Amino acid sequence: MSDERRQNRAVVKEDERVLVYIDRRRSKVVRAGKGEYGTDKGYIRLEDIVGLEYGSAVRTSTGKEARVMRPLLIDYLMRGFRRATQVIYPKDLGFIVLLSGIGPGSRVLEAGVGTGFLTATLAHFVGDEGHVYGYEVREEFAKVARKNLELAGLSHRVTIKVRDVREGVDERGLDAAFLDLPDPWGVLSVLREALTPTSPVVVFLPTTNQVSKLLQAVRAGKYGVDIHVYEILMREFQPKPDALRPESFMVGHTGYIVFFRMI
Amino acid sequence: MSDERRQNRAVVKEDERVLVYIDRRRSKVVRAGKGEYGTDKGYIRLEDIVGLEYGSAVRTSTGKEARVMRPLLIDYLMRGFRRATQVIYPKDLGFIVLLSGIGPGSRVLEAGVGTGFLTATLAHFVGDEGHVYGYEVREEFAKVARKNLELAGLSHRVTIKVRDVREGVDERGLDAAFLDLPDPWGVLSVLREALTPTSPVVVFLPTTNQVSKLLQAVRAGKYGVDIHVYEILMREFQPKPDALRPESFMVGHTGYIVFFRMI
Amino acid sequence: MSDERRQNRAVVKEDERVLVYIDRRRSKVVRAGKGEYGTDKGYIRLEDIVGLEYGSAVRTSTGKEARVMRPLLIDYLMRGFRRATQVIYPKDLGFIVLLSGIGPGSRVLEAGVGTGFLTATLAHFVGDEGHVYGYEVREEFAKVARKNLELAGLSHRVTIKVRDVREGVDERGLDAAFLDLPDPWGVLSVLREALTPTSPVVVFLPTTNQVSKLLQAVRAGKYGVDIHVYEILMREFQPKPDALRPESFMVGHTGYIVFFRMI
């Protein structure tokens, strides 16, 4: 290992969140130092990874190699978070974030927090100077979302309120709004109060009927311009150099993404 | 307009970048105060928009309504940037950013800057505390990229070097690397020096042959784990509530996205 | 050339329909013996191809190689037929035919003949013992369809009636029905009279609203069981062995395919 490479080294500390990666089906975000990560290919004692350099290989109890890695956002989401509801997948999360134009410092509204996948993603990108105001009517979902945000170290960037967003929100001058609700048309006038003019609104909707109804409401109430409806399909390939091909099964649908600028 | 709404108001200042939106085909990021924005539906004198509130409607010389809006990242990319090369589209940009886990404060490498679409996107998300080190062998592309970054107000977050990344990079301890090169396999050892262990590498490649060759090189040199190959398809719908349907034509392919964690 | 291969030889006769193929953009179904096939790569005198063996190479006036081939159904459709309306593409035609279960000897109804792409496809597969009864309200479309069927040598298997199918059809005991109409829900009771029980009905519809309305009508009137809605996407690749990749643009949408068994 070269000198430069050595400078990049860092070691796993007690209580740090770490991705233990055996293979794509056996990998998990764990807390270094406590308990075990058990799989059908053997277990790893989590005290054994404390003090290891990131990137180190360790062995499970049955001798299978595992890697100790820094968790990325996607690892927290897909290999760490608990799920209590239907979630928004990475294929949609990335596009939603890009569309919305949010970034470090943005203050945003989310209605329909659910399990918190979008919440965590927004919190990740707004940074410590931004903030996410999340509304969720069901206490049990808010609880799961809070746990997930805690796991990802993002809690301080999020305020979750257990309230029906249709009754109004406390915030004003927000930069963007994200809705994952069955009836987003009932929230448009609330959004108009909360957002700065021309702020983006992004709505995630599973059925074509809901998309039609939302488009109708946006037009009828003259709420938006630059209206778009998108659908994202993601295909994963088997990463074999000599037998490259898409996976046999894929996610065929999660939801449609409606975007407009609030006026 | 309510009191709260009024507080959200802001006005267009001289020299500010503004999105003038007539319809989805006639909209552009312009500089307030100078010259005109001309279309086949008439022109708008850009001194006339100075002092207007964001969200205001103005009229073109032929009486067509236009909106004055704050540009989002996607507006800069699709309605402002000049193109000198094949670009990476928003459907891929969003997913690439999400996969990579970068965010406020990240220091990242980009090789193959081209027109700067990905550069600007990375710069947007790393914020003022992060930085993008972009390598590009062709001076004429670097020039276009710099202009585009200037337009989007992101220049201070980016250092573009007109150099062949295969000859090595100056940076160390970077958080992620993004490659949009025809022969990324030649850069793997350079990346290993520059990245912290387990950092993500994201490579954008147009052909299946290139994907196979890269996967081969990653395996042969034991450069990566958690290797994935993705393809993103985006369909846009005609946003008509009573005649909802996808557009007749869509982008069928841009490139495959290869992801792995550098070890 | 071997003896066996020689036995397979056949020569182009006067007046026969022939595919002249220069490249994928310059290829056409022509009548041997009359006139010229002209392209920007030179022309071919069609009397010169009479007497040639199928598969022969000829030269255009500028020296470019062309092949003389037997036209397939898809050549008639895509390289021979005139288009007067939006047509149903091969990606959908193949699936529609497969779903419907029609084959040699089938007697079928088509409503909304249009340009005759589906008509010709059905006529091709039902053979000389089957028949296609096509209803089309607009005389000008019926005329184009008849010309196209004539070109493909399929006229004798088709009866086109310039009539509104909603007013009833003359046929009884049919094996399948195909609808390419904006308001197929108005035809369901007519179909019930014309089809044998449990015959398949296949409907082609561009918008989600139409699909919803048709499904509603089928349920309300208890017209069908085994109801399915499909969408077919076709991607074409650039057939380069060393740079294999999908084409940059593709057809993103033509229509949804609704299938059910009439009861």
Add this chain to the structure above:
Amino acid sequence: MSDERRQNRAVVKEDERVLVYIDRRRSKVVRAGKGEYGTDKGYIRLEDIVGLEYGSAVRTSTGKEARVMRPLLIDYLMRGFRRATQVIYPKDLGFIVLLSGIGPGSRVLEAGVGTGFLTATLAHFVGDEGHVYGYEVREEFAKVARKNLELAGLSHRVTIKVRDVREGVDERGLDAAFLDLPDPWGVLSVLREALTPTSPVVVFLPTTNQVSKLLQAVRAGKYGVDIHVYEILMREFQPKPDALRPESFMVGHTGYIVFFRMI
């Protein structure tokens, strides 16, 4: 029921193949008269359906309604056939048939019969005057395919030979060839002997590497013109009028379809 409708009536005869349809997951092609069709929603005694009109509703032992229908080709394939290998799905079968231009009277070659899905489809469309010559190296697959063809009443249109097609075929002057083999490049010279000039060849291949290798071989040996590579994606929707949306999961990949005209 009207008089015309009555004329269309036909009754289920002893030993006839019948589709018993309870719902989309509980439906099967059975032989009328013998045994039972058992499901988790009760069973149906198959002697009870003899003499019923097609389209009749019957009840399972637990009172669930079922329909007696004439099986279509797709019912035989998806609700009747036994599977011994990876099969070619309807989305691909329809397009393959359409591309190939086969129809009533065609004489075709199939190499790699497998479970017989494509074989049955080809046999269906070539009719009693056409014929399918199927080559399959593994006796156990040939056996399954024969059983499946028997079920669909198509055996008399097919000759299956348990032989390696690379060693040559007996037939000459064939109209089309279909290959579902891992190494189709080894068969090209055999095909050239068996096909009439300019006949279509359709090859089904799972990986991009195989597609590249085949394209290379076709070019190197000057075997083909009008070369195309396709991929078909099919999405099924939940057929709910008020909640129309694609199914959550779909088949992401089966194989690429390579087409060319043999010269």
